[in-house]
Amino acid sequence: MSEQWTLHVPPGADNDPVFVGVGEIPTGKFPERGFIQALTKVALLALKDAGMTPRDIDTILLIPNLHSAADQADLIFSRMVEELGIHGSCKSSYMVHSGGSTSDNAVRSAHGLIATGHAQNVLVLQCERWGSADLNEMITMLSKNGIPGEWELPTGIQFNAIGAMITRRYMHASGSTAEEMASVCVTLRNWANLNENAMFYTKPLTVEQILASRMVADPLHSYECPPMADGACAFVMTSTANARKRGIGNAVRLAGSGGCVSHYCLSQERDQAVLGWPLAAERAWSQSGWGPHDADIAQIYDSYAAVTTIALEGIGIAEKGEGARWFAAGNGDPGGKLPTNTNGGLLSAGHTGVGGGTALLVEGIRQLLHRAPPKRQVEDCQRAIIGGSGGSYMDAQILLLERTKLGA
Amino acid sequence: MTLPTIVSDFRNGLAAGKLLIQNCSDCNKPNMWPRYACPHCQSENLGWKEAAGTGTLHSFCVLRQGAPEGFEADLPYAIGVVKLDEGVQLAVRLEPDGPGDWSSYRCDDRIEFVSTSAAEIERRACATFRRARA
Numbered sequence: 088m089s090e091q092w093t094l095h096v097p098p099g100a101d102n103d104p105v106f107v108g109v110g111e112i113p114t115g116k117f118p119e120r121g122f123i124q125a126l127t128k129v130a131l132l133a134l135k136d137a138g139m140t141p142r143d144i145d146t147i148l149l150i151p152n153l154h155s156a157a158d159q160a161d162l163i164f165s166r167m168v169e170e171l172g173i174h175g176s177c178k179s180s181y182m183v184h185s186g187g188s189t190s191d192n193a194v195r196s197a198h199g200l201i202a203t204g205h206a207q208n209v210l211v212l213q214c215e216r217w218g219s220a221d222l223n224e225m226i227t228m229l230s231k232n233g234i235p236g237e238w239e240l241p242t243g244i245q246f247n248a249i250g251a252m253i254t255r256r257y258m259h260a261s262g263s264t265a266e267e268m269a270s271v272c273v274t275l276r277n278w279a280n281l282n283e284n285a286m287f288y289t290k291p292l293t294v295e296q297i298l299a300s301r302m303v304a305d306p307l308h309s310y311e312c313p314p315m316a317d318g319a320c321a322f323v324m325t326s327t328a329n330a331r332k333r334g335i336g337n338a339v340r341l342a343g344s345g346g347c348v349s350h351y352c353l354s355q356e357r358d359q360a361v362l363g364w365p366l367a368a369e370r371a372w373s374q375s376g377w378g379p380h381d382a383d384i385a386q387i388y389d390s391y392a393a394v395t396t397i398a399l400e401g402i403g404i405a406e407k408g409e410g411a412r413w414f415a416a417g418n419g420d421p422g423g424k425l426p427t428n429t430n431g432g433l434l435s436a437g438h439t440g441v442g443g444g445t446a447l448l449v450e451g452i453r454q455l456l457h458r459a460p461p462k463r464q465v466e467d468c469q470r471a472i473i474g475g476s477g478g479s480y481m482d483a484q485i486l487l488l489e490r491t492k493l494g495a
Numbered sequence: 496m497t498l499p500t501i502v503s504d505f506r507n508g509l510a511a512g513k514l515l516i517q518n519c520s521d522c523n524k525p526n527m528w529p530r531y532a533c534p535h536c537q538s539e540n541l542g543w544k545e546a547a548g549t550g551t552l553h554s555f556c557v558l559r560q561g562a563p564e565g566f567e568a569d570l571p572y573a574i575g576v577v578k579l580d581e582g583v584q585l586a587v588r589l590e591p592d593g594p595g596d597w598s599s600y601r602c603d604d605r606i607e608f609v610s611t612s613a614a615e616i617e618r619r620a621c622a623t624f625r626r627a628r629a
Contacts, residue, residue, distance in 0.1 A: 226562075227564040238502075240563075241619045245563050255555065259601070301559075307556075354528075354584050
């Protein structure tokens with residue numbers, strides 16, 4: 088197959104959309120931190136990082152939350168426009184939603200809006216309060232997401248069961264051992280130990296500890312399941328022309344993207360150890376003109392270790408069947424061949440629902456802007472592979488980001 | 496709430512000890528899960544055929560904690576994805592080897608449909624499979 092997916096915006100063109108700022112607050116359990124309070128905080132942090140004020144923003148894209156329908160309604164009905172004082176001038180505010188891959192689709196949306204002139208300066212906002220929510224309520228809610236009520240709900244399936252089935256199929260297909268799977272979580276923890284915003288910043292983790300933790304859903308141990316967390320982050324995109332006008336010298340652009348929606352419910356996936364990644368990757372490389380070995384970092388959705396190893400193989404970073412052993416050899420670690428999930432990922436920075444993918448994306452932008460704290464900033468970081476997946480791993484979404492000199 | 500016919504037909508099949516697959520009366524292709532129009536030819540002329548009840552186990556897990564509301568008493572339980580010999584797939588419950596034990600199961604094992612009582616289907620409207628005896 089040879090599909091051509093041309094990006095109709097040349098690098099450096101006036102309408103080429105660029106990322107110019109990010110904001111984030113700590114991930115973990117913060118019951119006293121309000122939903123709107125957190126959103127306001129990350130909005131202001133991202134705007135400050137971009138050298139902007141709320142009045143510069145004409146479009147707000149909202150990443151949904153999963154903890155509360157009432158809070159969701161506040162987002163949908165433009166509460167943040169008023170909170171930021173831009174009611175009366177803001178052109179458009181709306182939600183983008185595809186679960187864990189929302190951030191990838193939000194970038195595509197913002198990119199299209201800016202490139203075509205529907206938007207000038209776009210603020211993307213995310214907040215989740217999973218860490219403070221009732222755990223049983225969240226488990227039940229998640230047994231209905233990406234799971235058809237009439238066909239599969241009666242089996243008693245839920246998110247850890249889905250992760251466990253993917254993990255088992257991956258281990259069967261690749262011959263990966265329990266130790267090799269656990270090593271993925273250890274790499275993520277090594278990164279989290281360098282990220283003061285991560286839920287497990289101060290807690291190291293070993294393979295032995297993981298394998299000694301209780302079995303939750305065979306073959307997943309409790310330390311291999313994502314910790315539900317509160318978290319919020321934001322980023323700002325504008326056009327190259329606007330960025331130049333503002334005197335911004337370096338920014339981040341989208342070199343290309345690729346995607347594949349491979350199923351709705353997991354039972355309809357033809358190969359749980361492959362998913363949609365190979366086709367998504369082929370489309371992304373075709374659009375960007377660069378490949379897996381040109382990247383300096385990877386930020387790949389990691390609600391379970393196998394979710395990431397399957398993606399790494401489909402993307403072409405690791406050989407087929409070698410994803411877990413790639414991690415066990417330290418390739419994704421700080422100082423490794425390809426630093427992977429440098430914020431600690433969902434498994435160690437914290438799973439903020441739909442926001443887990445957003446946090447990985449924000450970290451990718453931060454690394455490319457060279458604004459990560461020195462202890463985890465990847466030297467001369469120029470290119471990043473961002474990978475997301477939503478629902479029951481229904482889709483594989485890839486964004487290829489690159490640092491760009493604007494020559495203001 | 497009234498169940499759509501494709502759902503009640505499928506569940507009535509299970510209650511009668513049969514695993515039904517939706518079959519398109521125009522292109523004759525099997526569909527699973529059942530759909531409102533054939534995903535292959537878009538026909539709305541859809542019927543049923545009884546599955547042979549045999550297939551391979553693509554993957555499975557044993558849930559030991561964190562059951563959704565209403566499933567707490569079932570723990571532990573095993574869920575699997577079956578590739579039926581007819582070429583369609585579905586999620587099922589797996590019969591244990593013994594109480595709380597599914598250690599004999601492996602991916603790609605041959606497995607077979609086990610009929611369950613109408614009362615059990617009333618409680619849990621899903622198919623159950625076990626390792627093939629043949």
